[in-house]
Amino acid sequence: MYHIWMKRKNAECSNCSKKFYRKPSQLKLCKAAYCSPKCQHDGRKTGSEISCHLCGRKAYKSSRHLKKFKRSFCSMKCSLMWRNARQIGKNHPNWKTGEYSYKGVLIRDKIAPRCALCEITDKTVLAVHHIDRNRKNNQLSNLAWLCHNCHFLVHHYESEELKFYAKKDISKM
Secondary structure: OOOHHHHOEEEEOOOOOOEEEEOHHHHHHOOOOOOOHHHHHHHOOOOEEEEOOOOOOEEEEOHHHHHHOOOOOOOHHHHHHHHHHHOOHHHOOOOOOOOOOHHHHHHHOOOOOOOOOOOOOOHHHEEEEEOOOOOOOOOHHHEEEEEHHHHHHHHHOHHHHHHHHHHHOOOOO
């Protein structure tokens, strides 16, 4: 009995150079022969391995991607970290004047978010109080954390305002 295995010929994988058997008709039809679907997938890749612009980790990028972008990243996380690090303050596309960025000033200078009067630490109820009441003066010495309740009281009741100044150890301006 004549088996189909007798008709098969030795072929070499175009990707990994592994020896395997193939039908002669299949060898005539294709330019490249692959030993497995994984080798076939890897053999058709046209891009290259690159180092991430931010973290240096290796990642595969297609040739189309390499032509389109100057910098390549291993993941969306690295891409966003790089982009967001460059877009702070005046470099950000939504930047207006910066006169209302007082919460960010306190956070960046690591001032603990705690109400100066009642010492509540819940960030959802905290607001920034301008000591001289000038919202354009965003100097660190002019800003203080207050909860919404204490903020209202300081602005509308002189006794609460005096308590605030006594606690902050500053004279009334």
